[in-house]
Amino acid sequence: MDISADTIVAALRQLPELPTPVCSWHVETGPDSTDDPAVWVWAMLEDEDVEFAKRSRLRSMVRDLVQETAGSSMLVYVRFRGASEVELETRAFT
Numbered sequence: 001m002d003i004s005a006d007t008i009v010a011a012l013r014q015l016p017e018l019p020t021p022v023c024s025w026h027v028e029t030g031p032d033s034t035d036d037p038a039v040w041v042w043a044m045l046e047d048e049d050v051e052f053a054k055r056s057r058l059r060s061m062v063r064d065l066v067q068e069t070a071g072s073s074m075l076v077y078v079r080f081r082g083a084s085e086v087e088l089e090t091r092a093f094t
Contacts, residue, residue, distance in 0.1 A: 005029050008039060011069045012081045015061055020055040021046040023083055029070075038075040039066050048082035055080060 005027040012025045032038035041062050057061040063076045 003029065005039075006071060008041070008066060011021055012041070012062065015065060018061070019057040020050045032075055032077075036075055037071075037073065038077060039070055040077045040079070041066065042079045042081055044083065046083050048084060050080070065070050082086075 008027045008029070009025050012027070022043045023046045026042040027042065028040045028077060030038065043062065058080075059078045062078045066076045067074060
């Protein structure tokens with residue numbers, strides 16, 4: 001795998017007109033359980049209750065961007081977390 005998580009995060013931050021606000025991105029790269037090259041993207045959403053259609057649109061945007069940036073052979077796994085989950089996690093480690 002010849003692309004870094006930082007490169008992907010930088011590209012994600014440039015996505016225009018997101019269907020729902022994202023407060024941050026978390027990206028990991030590496031082989032998945034079948035040893036295929038993969039990228040995991042967690043979108044930290046500002047709103048807890050985002051409509052399915054908006055999440056679906058954002059998922060498609062992220063997959064398309066990652067495949068353009070990292071290569072079409074990469075498997076892309078996209079997950080969503082709400083702001084309150086991120087807050088609780090941050091408080092647990094401080």
